[in-house]
Amino acid sequence: MDMQVKTPSSPMQKVMDGLRAWARINSPWVIHYNSGSCNGCDIEILATLTPRYDLERFGVKLEGSPRHADVLLTTGPVTLQSRDRLLRIYEQMPDPKFVVAIGSCGLSGGVFHDCYGIVGSIDEVLPVSAYIPGCPPRPEAIIQGVVALLQSLKPK
Numbered sequence: 001m002d003m004q005v006k007t008p009s010s011p012m013q014k015v016m017d018g019l020r021a022w023a024r025i026n027s028p029w030v031i032h033y034n035s036g037s038c039n040g041c042d043i044e045i046l047a048t049l050t051p052r053y054d055l056e057r058f059g060v061k062l063e064g065s066p067r068h069a070d071v072l073l074t075t076g077p078v079t080l081q082s083r084d085r086l087l088r089i090y091e092q093m094p095d096p097k098f099v100v101a102i103g104s105c106g107l108s109g110g111v112f113h114d115c116y117g118i119v120g121s122i123d124e125v126l127p128v129s130a131y132i133p134g135c136p137p138r139p140e141a142i143i144q145g146v147v148a149l150l151q152s153l154k155p156k
Contacts, residue, residue, distance in 0.1 A: 024070065024096070025150050027059040031069035031093075035086050035122065036112070037076025040136035041103035045073055048139040055143055058150065066092040071149070072099045074126070077109040078119040090126050098129040098149060102142060107131055 034042050048055040049062055063069045066089045078086060090097070101122040104110040112118050122128055129152075132145035 021153065025153050027061070028070045028146075028150060029061045029063040029068055030071040030073050030146075031063050031066050031089070032073045033075075033086060033089055035074055035076045035082040035106075036079035036118070037103060037105050041075035041106070044136045044139050045075065045102065045142060048142050053139045053143060055146065058143075058147060060146060066090075067094070069093055070097060071146070072097065072126075073102060073146075074099060074122050075102045075106050077105045077112045077115075078122060078125050080117050080119060083119050083125060086125060099126045100130045100132060100145060100149060101128045102132045102145075103137060104133060104135040107133055110135065 032042070032045055047053060060071075066072070070093070072090060072093060074086070090099070099122065101107055105112055106122045108121050109115075109118055119125060130145050130149040132142055134141055137145075
């Protein structure tokens with residue numbers, strides 16, 4: 001018979017957990033991956049990082065390496081060619097990791113639905129934490145979706 005002993009959480013452990021949650025919410029690093037879209041969503045993601053929309057005011061930093069990223073922003077339907085690469089990028093990200101599906105193609109396959117080279121939507125390959133609909137979604141919608149994801153990470 002296996003018994004799990006639950007250790008009481010010390011005040012220091014609670015402080016450390018709170019500090020980790022605060023850092024995760026206030027300075028998420030994102031990586032962007034296009035799994036086969038038309039680049040409309042990609043242009044809108046990059047527009048969110050310009051001074052006009054300034055996603056960085058929420059502490060979000062675009063990172064080039066999946067080993068340093070907390071959030072994976074994905075666009076487009078998953079193609080047969082990009083499926084393995086998308087999984088590899090996801091597996092390289094440290095835990096806890098979050099996936100945001102952006103655009104109609106990422107949510108349902110969009111206009112590419114049922115094409116011969118399409119695996120399907122992003123949630124058929126990866127666990128998605130947030131969905132941002134639109135074709136392409138406006139930068140304001142992308143910012144709202146990322147901020148909503150960050151707000152959902154706050155401890156209750």
